[in-house]
Amino acid sequence: MSHTALRICPLCEATCGLVLTIDDNRVTGARGDRDDVFSAGFICPKGASFAELDNDPDRLMRPLVRRDGALVETTWEEAFQAAADGLSRVAGRQTAVYLGNPNAHTIAGALYAPLVIKALGTRYVFSASTLDQMPKQVAQGYLYGNAFAFTVPDIDRTDHLVIIGANPLVSNGSVATAADFGGKLKALRRRGGRLTVIDPSRTRTAELADCHLAPRPGTDAALLFAVVNVLFAEGLTAPDLGGIAEHVTGVEQVRALAADFPPTAVAPYCGITVDDIRDLARSIAAAPRCAVYGRIGTSTVEFGTLGSWLIDVINLLTGNLDRPGGAMFPLGPTAPAPREPKPGRGFSTGRWHSRVSGHPEVASEFPATALAEEIETPGEGQVRAMITVAGNPVLSAPDGHRLAAALDDIEFMLSIDPYLNETTRHAHVVLPPPPPSQSAHFDFALNNVAVRNNARYSPPVLPLADRPSEPEILSRIALLIMGAGLDADPTAVDQQVIAMTLGKAVADPQSAVSGRDVAELTAMLAGDTGYEKRLDMMLRLGAYGDGFGADPDGLNLDRLKAAPHGIDLGPLQPRIPAVLRTASGTVELAPDALVVDAQRLAAALDAVPSQFVLIGRRHLRSNNSWMHNMPALAGGSNRCTLQIHPDDAQMLGLGDTAVVKGPGGELIVPVEVTDTIRPGVVSIPHGWGHGQDGTRLEVAATQPGVNVNQLNDGSYLDPLSGTAVLNGLPVEVSPA
DSSP states (O other): OEEEEEEEOOSSTTOOEEEEEEESSSEEEEEEOTTOTTTTTOOOHHHHTHHHHHTOTTSOOSOEEEETTEEEEOOHHHHHHHHHHHHHHTTTSEEEEEEOGGGGGSHHHHHTHHHHHHHHTOSOEEEGGGGTTHHHHHHHHHHHSOTTOOOEEOGGGOSEEEEESOOHHHHOOSSSBOTTHHHHHHHHHHTTOEEEEEOSBOOHHHHTOSEEEOOOTTOHHHHHHHHHHHHHHTTOSOGGGGTTGGGEEOHHHHHHHHTTOOHHHHHHHHTSOHHHHHHHHHHHHHSSSEEEEEOHHHHSSTTHHHHHHHHHHHHHHTTOBTSTTSEEOOOOTTSBOOOOOOOOOOOOOOSSBOSSSOOBOBTTBOOGGGHHHHHHSOSTTOEEEEEEESOOHHHHSSOHHHHHHHHHTOSEEEEEOSSOOTTGGGOSEEEOOOOGGGSOBOOTTGGGGBSSEEEOOBOOSSOOOSSOOHHHHHHHHHHHHTTOOTTSOTHHHHHHHHHHHHHHHHHOTTSTTTTOOHHHHHHHOOOSSHHHHHHHHHHHHBTTBOTTTTSTTSBOHHHHHTOTTOEEEESOOOOTTTTOOSTTSSEESSOHHHHHHHHHHHHHTTOOOOSEEEEOOOOTTOOTTSSTTOGGGSSTTOOOOEEEOHHHHHHHTOOSEEEEEETTEEEEEEEEEOTTBOTTEEEOOSSOOOOOTTOOOHHHHHSOOOOGGGGOOSOOEETTTTEEOOSSEEEEEEEO
């Protein structure tokens, strides 16, 4: 019997609605959901391959336990027993946790992985954030007092979109959840708007632009500072900063800092002209509504936090921060209900430091590049146990060979992951979550960076096949760490969280449920599972919630389930000053840490550039290291090659392959000559290097590619965020 079911795609940040075809209890196809309130039928090749991913024969269906040096299948109870034995064996020793970016796409990653960390009480938390967006979080933390106060471009209403270091036509957007990003860019052009792309490569997005600037990689912050210089020098800042001047401090300090970055000094450093810089500044200021948006190309560089900060500085100075058509703050359905603005505690880093290199904590994490040294360096506090959740740092982080060797020596490693990949092959116990079709879906994280506010929920479309859900797996691990034993009821975790959350809410005089009875509110919660009850609670207490009956028209789980194509919550709305949590209660435009780092950037303007620098690139049919095992996604342009400009290839005498050397090692890579990339720049995509012994990724192993991060020894970081420098890395290139 064939039927269809609705599902939100969990494979990238676009969060598109899908219509799945199901035959004999098996997903056999996927198409876009035309009635989805957010994606309106858009689908990309990754979403179209949902059935292949769901039915991947390499996906682990049963848990694995290491016996006599080999990972073998076992029962769930035996696997949990092995996890309990391993955790008790290393009890009292330092345990590290690594979270991969798929955690941002799952209910389990959002609600239950933090409970495992809390149960451990560990400060050794690592994630893909310091390989990705942490500079943006740090910049926002300093500016707004909250590292999760993300600004996103209001694409649907802007007149000029400036994209720097991003290729959303291929990535589908990132830290700006926008289904059909390409369609939105074309709509911008149709309504007479302007698109400017700043990227050292002529990407698919750049080909659509009215203006494409190709600066030298890693110079984004200096370029943006020069734009700020022109805005002040030519009197292009907005009167009253677009109406928020009373909520801003530090403008004159920024003016003084920008004086060190005149276009005449910055242009040679960036490799573009003085006129390019001035025209960019003038075009941003002249647009009725403009949004500057930066992504991974501005984050994973030496001055990533400065660049991320300057993006919002420019948005603010031109009157485009917190206004329709500019850069705005989304308000997701589970975000706390708005309340009276008041100063907060502000943002800081370095509340504790790593043991070996003394890296400061940033947003409760250490740099991913510090993981190997914390495992391999003896002494008090040495990491001797490891838990990974949906992560593959051996491929994702610099110097994976070193990390792999360290993991081989660890006393106990537990992985919650559906694949035996380059990282989980080192584990002692692997607990695989069920396929997406057997899991519910709600975008707790990505709703908070959506370009239009919305709420959508997907219940499982297929029943669990005699296995625990991922929330249950993580709940049981948390209970084992807390000493509750194998027989502990995993629903106790949800009950405890609900009781604590509602207890705080009823004690809060500003809450919609102030003074009410916790037991009464708990009894009102809808849902068949613990995570559904928690979601219902968060919706009811959230910005659009019914307040447990206080607002009959408000949002709750029952209302959300009754709208299977989602609920449109409207366009983004201005939120300053309510969003601010700085100590002053203002947008603190010139925080001390960034003022100091600006001086480091000014000194770098005189640096002699390397002959070649390396950048990454994205593929439409790929998503980091975990989408290379799908036959439908393995063809086309999805190849691991070295892209190089024809002039450079001729100068070097390159043939079909090249040797690329970096601080961490060297690789032999197939050569792809293309004039889409700037001379002096080479590009290798991220996430490859498959085919290692002990993995179970048959399709990926046939086209393994090379691990570009092996060129990086991990010592090159953005100091403010601890983020690895993955773009603008100096390399040497020669014929193989």
